[in-house]
Amino acid sequence: MPILVITGTGTEVGKTVTTAAVAAAAVAAGRSVAVLKAAQTGVGPDERGDAAEVARLAGAVTAAEVARFPEPLAPGTAARRAGLPPVRPQDVATAAAKLATEHELVLVEGAGGLLVRFDEAGGTLADVARLLNAPVLLVASAGLGTLNTTELTARELRARELELLGVVIGSWPDVPDLASRCNVADLPEVAGAPLLGALPAGAGALDSADFRAVAPSWLSARLDGRWVAEAFRMREAS
Numbered sequence: 001m002p003i004l005v006i007t008g009t010g011t012e013v014g015k016t017v018t019t020a021a022v023a024a025a026a027v028a029a030g031r032s033v034a035v036l037k038a039a040q041t042g043v044g045p046d047e048r049g050d051a052a053e054v055a056r057l058a059g060a061v062t063a064a065e066v067a068r069f070p071e072p073l074a075p076g077t078a079a080r081r082a083g084l085p086p087v088r089p090q091d092v093a094t095a096a097a098k099l100a101t102e103h104e105l106v107l108v109e110g111a112g113g114l115l116v117r118f119d120e121a122g123g124t125l126a127d128v129a130r131l132l133n134a135p136v137l138l139v140a141s142a143g144l145g146t147l148n149t150t151e152l153t154a155r156e157l158r159a160r161e162l163e164l165l166g167v168v169i170g171s172w173p174d175v176p177d178l179a180s181r182c183n184v185a186d187l188p189e190v191a192g193a194p195l196l197g198a199l200p201a202g203a204g205a206l207d208s209a210d211f212r213a214v215a216p217s218w219l220s221a222r223l224d225g226r227w228v229a230e231a232f233r234m235r236e237a238s
Contacts (some may be wrong), residue, residue, distance in 0.1 A: 001101045003134040004165065007110045007125050009149035015022060015139045016050045017204040019109045021197070022137070023058035024215035025224040026105050032101040034062040036127060039079075039087040039111045039118060042072030057204065057211045062085020062103060066092050076117040086119035089127035096132055107232040108134070114153050125161055135163040137196070137223075139170040140187060144179040158192070165194035166222065173201050176236060184237040188229075195229045196220045198236075 006022070023033045035058075037051040048056070051063035067087045067142060079086040092108065099106045102211035110116065110125035114136075116183040117124060129136050136157055140150045150167060157164045167187050188195045198220035203211065217226030 002020055003108065003132050004107045005025065005108045005110070005125060005129040005132070005134050005136045006139065007114045007136060007153070008139040008170065009141065009153055011112050011141075011144060012149050013139050013141045014199055014204075015109060016053055016056070017138075018139045018168050018170050018197075018199060019050075019107050020054040020057035020211070020217055021199055021203070021215040022055055022138050022223050023061050023107055024212045025219050027058060027060055027213065028216055029224040030032070030057075030104075031104040032038075032107045033060075034064065035101040036092070036096050036106060036108045037065045037101060037111075038092045038128060039075035040074055040110060041070035041078045041111060043068060052092070052110070053204075054107075057206075058215075059208065059212050062099065064095065066095050072100060075111050076119050079119070079180045086121050088121075089123040089131055092128045093131035096128070108132075113149075114156060118128060126156065126162065129162050130160060135165040137165050137166045137216075138191065138193075140167050141205040142169050142172055142180040142198075143177060146183055147186055147190050150187055154191040158218045160197065164193040164196075167191050168196050168219070169198040171203075172236070181237040183232045190226050194220070194222075195232075196213060196222055197225065197227050198232060199213055204210065205226070218234075
């Protein structure tokens with residue numbers, strides 16, 4: 001798995017922090033890692049973007065962006081409003097493939113959800129995954145409403161014959177409600193793919209050294225971690 005595409009069921013589900021955790025666990029396992037942000041929106045030229053935030057948390061990783069746009073909008077819309085060339089799926093795939101020649105693992109983080117449009121032709125992160133023949137990791141929220149968005153994304157991946165590696169809960173609450181507890185069992189069922197981790201709420205606010213030390217405990221062995229889904233279910237969902 002030299003390239004892994006990471007998407008979310010929507011915005012603000014913990015995608016960037018999850019990307020950082022995956023990167024940190026891989027680095028701890030001795031792998032060289034690069035993180036590529038397909039399209040960074042909502043930041044100025046000198047502001048820290050998502051790839052740089054991943055590097056801050058995860059440590060020794062290469063951080064790169066294909067393009068950035070100032071307004072916090074879908075990449076295609078943000079590019080048009082800024083009068084800048086859009087990001088196209090081939091641009092992202094080419095950049096990821098180049099990084100893969102120099103690193104053992106490349107994490108490609110999307111913007112928003114799977115079908116957020118990059119350009120006027122309707123190119124999306126799903127097209128990037130297809131061009132790279134790369135598996136997709138889906139970051140989902142914990143609570144009410146997540147089953148619908150998770151299943152919709154999983155169905156779209158299957159329709160495009162793309163591999164869904166699994167689902168990670170991007171922010172597990174300190175005091176989970178009934179819906180969140182039930183979703184631990186229901187998320188892998190509706191996704192048709194395993195639950196591969198759960199990050200605690202507020203993980204991104206940890207000191208970088210602390211983040212790197214504990215990140216493997218949030219992810220399963222498939223993602224270089226030591227988290228066990230059944231133990232988590234027994235502890236949190238009962």
